[in-house]
Amino acid sequence: MIGRLNHVAIAVKDLAAATAVYRDTLGGKVSEPHAIPEHGVTVVFVELPNTKIELLQPLGEASPIAAFLEKNPAGGVHHVCYEVADIIAARDQLKAAGARVLGNGDPKIGAHGKPVLFLHPKDFLGTLTELEQA
Amino acid sequence: MIGRLNHVAIAVKDLAAATAVYRDTLGGKVSEPHAIPEHGVTVVFVELPNTKIELLQPLGEASPIAAFLEKNPAGGVHHVCYEVADIIAARDQLKAAGARVLGNGDPKIGAHGKPVLFLHPKDFLGTLTELEQA
Helix, strand or coil: CCCEEEEEEEECCCHHHHHHHHHHHHHHHHHCCCCEEEHCCCEEEEEEECCCEEEEEECCCCCCHHHHHHCCCEEEEEEEEEECCHHHHHHHHHHHHCCCEEEEECCCCCCCCCCEEEEHHEEEEEEEEEECCC | CCCCCEEEEEEECCCHHHHHHHHHHHEEEEEECEEEECCCCCEEEEEEECCEEEEEEECCCCCCHHHHHHHHCCCCEEEEEEECCCCHHHHHHHHCCCCCCCCCCCCCCCCCCEEEECCCCHHCCCCCCEEEEE
């Protein structure tokens, strides 16, 4: 089912400082910040040769990463995202296997304009796991 | 400096159960377990088209992932690993920038037989960050 690792998302309080760590200290290729109000985050993409790191800063009052940053004020890996060929088939197969899909189970449009779903971390080794339609 | 994302490591208490999650539920291609006593872990590699997930279970009395699993009993992302062309040059550049390298600063041989170093999570967005010689 799972294909490429689309990205690893790191939640941070200070996106400018986090961008500097990846650009200046680690020598990565970073994007401009993109505000994604419908997901409650501002994102900077770090382009690696084989995948991406996404630096996420809370945006708005009800950001889904706010609670994570309260628990992890220095930041940390928030989720990993795998590509799947057919997100509806993947969802149905996972639900049949007893895994919990977050929200109402309908894919939303993610940061790359493609349908995404999030899977419950308790069913996936304590790791919030996103699926994105390839 | 940083090149490919070599792997994402997920620490788990029960490697057989974790392997089943990635093999059976997520349909990933998983390896046999490899014991790496010098790093205090047993590893299963999940081969994705563009990178790897490494599932780590503590091995021995003084495993470096034991404390993480006490704090995160369900498991979780333990570190991310980037490839660098020259690990000594990378280390010296990072130290000159004020970043902390763990241990005595000398690379050890990692799970893939190549020199590796770990960087302090407080200097890298709350994320334990490994560098591996490409």
